[in-house]
Amino acid sequence: MVGMNAIKKKITRTQVEGLVILLVAIGYLWEAQNVPLLYQVPGVPGPTTFPWLLGIVFGLSGVWLLVSPHRLIARLRKEAADEDEDAPEAPAPSGAAFWDPITRDWHFYTIWAVILGYLVLMPSLGFPVATALLLAMFVSLLGEQRWWVVAGLALVATTVIYTGFALGLRVRLPLGVLEPLVK
Amino acid sequence: MFEHLINGFGVALQPFNLLIALVGCLIGTVIGVLPGLGPTATLAMLIPLIFSMPPATALILLTSVYYGSMYGGSTTSILVNIPGESASVITTIDGHKMAMQGRAGPALAIAAIGSFIAGTFAVVVLTFLGAPVAEYALHFGPAEFFALMVFGLATVASLTGTNVTKSVVTTCLGLMISTVGIDLVSGAPRYTFGNPFLQDGIDFVVVAIGMFAFTEVIITAREVREGTRAEVVKAAGIWVSWKEVVYSLPSIARGTFFGFLVGMLPGAGATLSTFIAYNLEKRICKNPELLGTGDIRGVANPESSNNAASGASLVPLLTLGLPGGGATAIMLGALMMLDITPGPLMFEKHAGMIWALIASMYVGNALLLILNWPLVNVFARIMTVPVKYLMPIVLVISTIGVWSLSYSEVDLILTAGAGMLGYYMRMHKYPVEPLILGLILGGRMEQAYRQALIISKGSNLVFLQHPISLVLLIGALLFLFLPTLLARSKQFYMARKTSVEAA
Amino acid sequence: MKRMGLLSLAVVAAVGLLAAGQWSAAGAWEPKGQLECIAPANPGGGWDAVCRSTSSALQKSGIVKETMYVTNMPGGSGAVAIANVITKRKGDTNLLVAASNALTFTMALNRTTHTYKDIIPIAQIGAEIGGFFVKSDSKYKNLADLINALKADPKSVTFCGGSAPGGQDHIKAALFAKAIGVEPTKIVYVPYQGGGEALTSLLGGHTEVGAIDISEAAGQFEAGKVRCLGLLSEKRSTKFKDIPTTYEQGVKVSYPIWRGVYMAPGTPTEAVKFWSEAIQKMVATPEWAAEREKMGWEPTYRFGDDFDKFVTAELATFKDLLKELGFLK
Incomplete structure (x- = not known):
């Protein structure tokens, strides 16, 4: 009932x-x-x-x-x-x-915080760094515990997405902190 | 005419043009699949390229991108419950349920088949009846437009749930968001709070990605964590069965018909046509209660209607030289750059080019159907990727979609806000679809309303005096209240029956 | 002394060379990467044509080497675009924005808080003539019919145009009304998003007289779907020589529409110089002549300070005009 x-x-x-x-x-x-x-x-x-x-x-x-x-x-x-x-x-x-109470749902709020952080920091931090961090955090929050899977996925996916969108589709993605490295 | 058409095919089937059409279809499919990236922006980006190729080839490239994006829009709707284009919002309702039931393959396949039938129908009408049909569309003035928008919104209000109030609330909210920015009629800034970033208004992509993509990611994350996520049923087959195709055919036919009717009106657009077609489908088809539970017709209908609509919007452009808004407006610009004065004389003055373009639309539709054969296979396999890897990537790609709109931080923050609101709405059964439609239609609806009243010198009766608008407004009322009334009378009837039986 | 002289000569020469080097470096400034032209309206209108034709002529004649993209940013008769350019694109060396008297109206009506002082006017690249267009089966056969109808009842004629009320298409009708002795504020004017949409409503019979530009109506005009009652000009158009003018028909109203481009504020001087010179070079090319011909524009040009002074003066004139017509308090 x-x-x-x-x-x-x-x-x-x-x-x-x-x-x-x-x-x-x-x-x-x-x-x-x-x-x-x-x-x-x-x-x-x-x-x-x-x-x-x-x-x-x-x-x-x-x-x-x-x-x-x-x-x-x-x-x-x-x-x-x-x-x-x-x-x-x-x-x-x-x-x-x-x-x-927030304590009971910490996981839910952490996910929101991670997403918000990503949206706020992405323009200044730069797309590659912010995205790699987001992917790593998100994948581990979703229960992936093997660190090498987390790191590998974050790096590979970021590289592939950046290449595809910035070079393939000409979307202007900010490089942020990586800017000096390119020059 | 046949001679022209055959000549057109001669051009369209030249190996180089065929290759360009294939490339265009692929680009279109990709931007159609990716949420947030739409055909309008991509076409604008491709415009400079047309200098580097023969005019006919250039037009073929543009139309095939345009067509491809409409085919691709359904993919993410089905696979991850996030529409790739606004015209595929409706497809999420049945499409994603099908995917969860292990029928992603058939859903994707029927979307391609429906799109092919609808797209081809639109081109056939364009070929043989183009000008008279487009002339008819001109009868739609501001009053009729306003009534059509009201009709569209009314069908939505009764779309998703049983609670009409909640639908009204979200529809209103969508319309209210659409009033943010500079007023298109008088130029006055509204609800911008002095923030220049809000002067351009809030793009519907920002809200749609927040409410569909972000919400979906959060909900999935939550379900994964709590272990309540429903297992994806193992796929029985990748391709759609004959039985399912035959079962969907009437829905495809109806979707095509209504999609074409609405899409042909300059500025009405594919999104509105899917909403109207799906709702009419719900009233017309057999076993309407199955729609919304993962019925294949719920994919076939909107997907054929949005393709019929996008094909139809080319009719006024090519026959009369009048743009239908969005992507067709870009195509009009392209025509002008190719030294073609858009107008009724295009068919006489540039017969070769225009007929090559029409022929290439037949070719493009066929190419896309063939192209989708292997693609369905690839895409359907995405359902087997664990969501813990898939969802974060979806999140990143959606963010890029928002970022690419105007490269503004404000858009990103607004998306987050829309995501939170969307999450609350999803959790508490406030339908998201009416909000999106309200947001998309709001600007044009208000504009049409005010134009109609200027013409009528302030008299609201104008909406009742024009026959088309009167019919549409009555239809809107019926859509809003008929279901409730019917349910009431049924209850009343049942109650009387039982009381009679008891006595 | 001699040695000193030589030394100083060497120094002078070195400084000179250095200066020359710098000067030539500055002179050779060229935009790198994607170039962009913002058309503050939907494709198919006059502003869109400015961007399309400019980018086409600049690229075809090889004056710019990079690709120039055209972005459409409709809304508020140019107010959306100018706000966007001033806030988001400050100092953008690769950006041109299309302009015309319509923008002056937007400023004169305070639709935007910005004026020409906040942007960098670059050049006028042509002029166009507006006119009154009607559907081919309209009951108005000539300007006299329209004048009689307006005199009998100003509210009996529905005008349409691509600009907001009080914008330039509306003003064309209002100026005309004033000239024939009809109260300008009584004119019925329906605003649309650009000349293309206005034309659609004209063809659909929802409105009666389109106060739009020749270039916007050309396709329909050539096909005989619309007629022109009169061009608001003293002289006939160089392309459409058969259309009578208002002056010929006894109404002394002219309304030439300039087309031009401006740049974002804060743009470095060398970039402004480059673009100003590029446009000057461009209007002399055969490629531009062809574009201009296609649009039906008249060859009237203004550059740099000259253009700047012209638009600033125009803004003041328009404010007076709008007050006089009763559109501005």
Whole structure:
């Protein structure tokens, strides 16, 4: 029995989402005021009409998510009773990930940190170095323990990808710290 | 006409031109396979090369790249659940499930077969009915365009899940992201927060790669770690069976038809056509409940529709000299550089070149089908590469795709943001597809809306007065509410039936 | 003394040689690697033609040795491209950007915070004449029909063009209205992304009069799909000699459109010098004559400071004009 606990959790989450959506919509509409009004054809929609329309629909959907838990309870009860398809996937661990203590999910956050680090540092560190580091870290995080496989894959894949894209497809990839070596 | 066509084949089948077409198809396939790299940028990059070859050869190179990229787009959708082009977003739904069920080979093969049929159909129409068909497309004015976009978005809202509100939320979010940047109609900067990097707007590739590629990588990593990752079923066969081909044929036909209709309209594009075709497929076909569970028709339909659409978008270009946006606009530029004034007189003034180009499209489609025979084999084997090696590499290649857009750090950060949001959305069943479509269509939709209202002098009735737009808007409403209404009435009927039986 | 003289002579000669060496090194500055020309609009429009024809003529005539790529960067009537160039491409020695009076309008209307002071205007490479085009079966047979319709009801005619409201295609219509005594702000103008799209809407019958350039309409014009009611010019076009002008039909409005290129700010002087000279050399070549012919452009050129002064003055004139027409407060 997935039970009422899971259902309650799902409802509060839906309501939180509704609230966030509503706030985003309000922020979006607020910012529409800052759009400079340049010359406009009189009597027809200007640059803010469409954003206003979107903001309102978005906000209303947020409100709907916020105030419609009754319908949801009924539906979720039914789903729980019908053994909904996502029940065996155990939504609890994945669904609750954002509120779980970081210690329990260190692995998940490490992966995010590695990816973020890669995206932030790649332009300055240079593509080859950053990519080799990323590949090495990522492959070991995914459970590869043989160091020579990790190192080999990182080096070979980086070389192949760099050659293919920079020379083959003419994508300008930054060399970063390797720049002096080339000159 | 046949004489012209035969002459055209004479040129297209010259060994050198054939070789160029093959090279073009290969380049196209590669950029189609790689997420983030698209035909538009590649064509622009190839333009200077056309000085170094005869005009007909140059045009053959460009079209074969364009065609090849549409064939290649489905590959990563099927194998790693990451669309290679925006026009292959829909293919992920059934394609990747098929791959997980050990049917990557048949999925890839049917994508190639569907693409071949659709591509050839588009060229046949271009050959025999080009001008009248393109003239018809001109009837689509701003009001009709806006209605078409609304229709497209409405079909999506009912696409993925049972929860319409969530679809509306993500569609809206996509449209909202599309309003970032300089307003295309008035030139006013919107939602840029004074950041010049946001003035160009947020490219959909940035969001799509974040939400598909990064999210997929994270989810896979998580599943691998937790040991919940489903084992890929060992492949039964690489090539598709006759039975499956016959089973998919009606879907291919429908995908081709709708894809062509939508793709022919200047600026509508292949992406929109796949969404519309797949949704109509869901209403028309037998056993629609199978779609979305790894049904081969769910690959055949969108893949044929995007190829029909990209073929169709060449129709207004070649017959009337009017670009259909994106890649065809680049081709228009190429024509001008070759001293061909794009216009209705192209067929008379440059008959040799244009017919060689058309003939080369037949050749290109055939080449791609042949080319895919060995490629399906190679690509299907990617499913046997352990994900712990595959996913990090996918991540790197996706990052290059984003980087190559404008070489900007801001894009990379935005991708990370999109990845996080996408992860949350995937986990909590907010459909990603409507967001992507909203983002792609947003700019044009708003533009069409405002153009229509300028023409109508501010009267919103214009959308109801034009018959095509009226029909499309009614269709949109039906798509949004009919399923719910039908379900309601069914429930009501069942309830009454049981109560009657009880009594 | 003599020795000293010799020595000093040697020193002078050495310095001279050195200077000469340096000078020739500077004179021989050449761009290396990929060259790029940014067209701030979609392919098929006037800005795109500037880049395509310039890169083609420069390469065919051998004035530049490297390949020159054309990038399309549409949006905001040039505002997107100028922002991009100023923020991301500062000091790029290999980059040209297409420009025309449309860019001056973008600046005059404050669509961008940048002006010609923030970029380096290089040269004007030609001029073009705009006109009013209608579908071949249009009820407007000549300029007089259009004038009568506008005088009867300014809102009865739907104009279209490839620039944003208040941009140059709109201004063509507004100037015309002013000249025939119709309130310019009452004109109905539908903006499209470039002349190609405007032409599509014209052919589809969604709009009635296209305020676009000859080069954009040439293909359809030659095929007889569109007619030209009049060119906004004093003299007839050198390529399309049969099209009557506004002056001939009694309306004293002309609107020549210059085409030119600018470079990113912070570009080293030797690079600016190289490109300025390259373009000067280019416009004299037969390759350029052929390109110009193809586009239907008039041979009107301006270079360097001359061009810089011209565009700066134009910006001031346009601001006044827009205020006068009621498009700018």
